[in-house]
Amino acid sequence: MLKNEHVTKVYKMGEVDLTVIKDLSLSIDDGEFVAIVxxxxxxxxxxxxxLGCLDKPTEGKVTVEDVDVTQLNRTELAHFRGEHIGFIFQSFNLIPVLSVYENIEYPLIMIQNLPEAERHERIMQLLEDVDMLDQKDKFPDQLSGGQRQRVAIARALVTKPKIVFADEPTANLDTKTSQQIIELMRSIQQEFNTTFIFATHDEKIVTAVDRIITLVDGVITDDKRVAS
Ligand SMILES: Nc1ncnc2c1ncn2[C@@H]1O[C@H](COP(=O)(O)OP(=O)(O)O)[C@@H](O)[C@H]1O
Ligand SMILES: [Mg+2]
Structure with missing residues (x-):
């Protein structure tokens, strides 16, 4: 469960205050597959x-997994994120000098400090899930966009997060690859009850989700459940 109560975000631009989120309240249940458009x-x-604990609100309260994360300091926040949250970005954000295998392993070493044998088992399973087992020793620049995003999905999932945030995950992918990536995330949501929250304007994602939250100028103008 994820909750935003009366959240406001103001960016200071020199002398000017830019309010980009205005008194926003929102609640998302475990296992939801939802798009913010x-x-x-x-x-x-x-x-x-x-919501993903990468940034703090100027005002308001954010609760993730029953923890008021607005009370955490930077270090605590980073640790909390590592335990509960996965991220997928439009630009994949893989580490170029690490192999596919090592990119997926990275969060486990940095955050969760799992024993080697357990790490290996988890990574191999995910490589199979995202159909990248035969590419495990390649480097990011040797992969297509779709393959890179599949690695990024595996990396986001390797810590077994309860919640995954995906910011425009299909923006750099062609239609067919986008469709495959969306199906992959849907199957993970169904198998593990992982919550997926997308920020997107991709129609293919919008038609695949169960709930669509519309944001205009930092205010929710529509929030509806849809049959997908
Ligand atoms: N770090 C920042 N500093 C100042 N303004 C920002 C910053 N990040 C985003 N903005 C501004 O906040 C508004 C919302 O941006 P963003 O959340 O990226 O929107 P979206 O993802 O819907 O395109 C935009 O006007 C953007 O220029
Ligand atoms: Mg954006």
């Missing part, structure tokens, strides 16, 4: 980053 600049990434 809206025009460019409407605040989708800002909301995702606040």
């Amino acid at each position: 809206g025009p460019s600049g409407s605040g989708k990434s800002t909301v995702l980053n606040i």
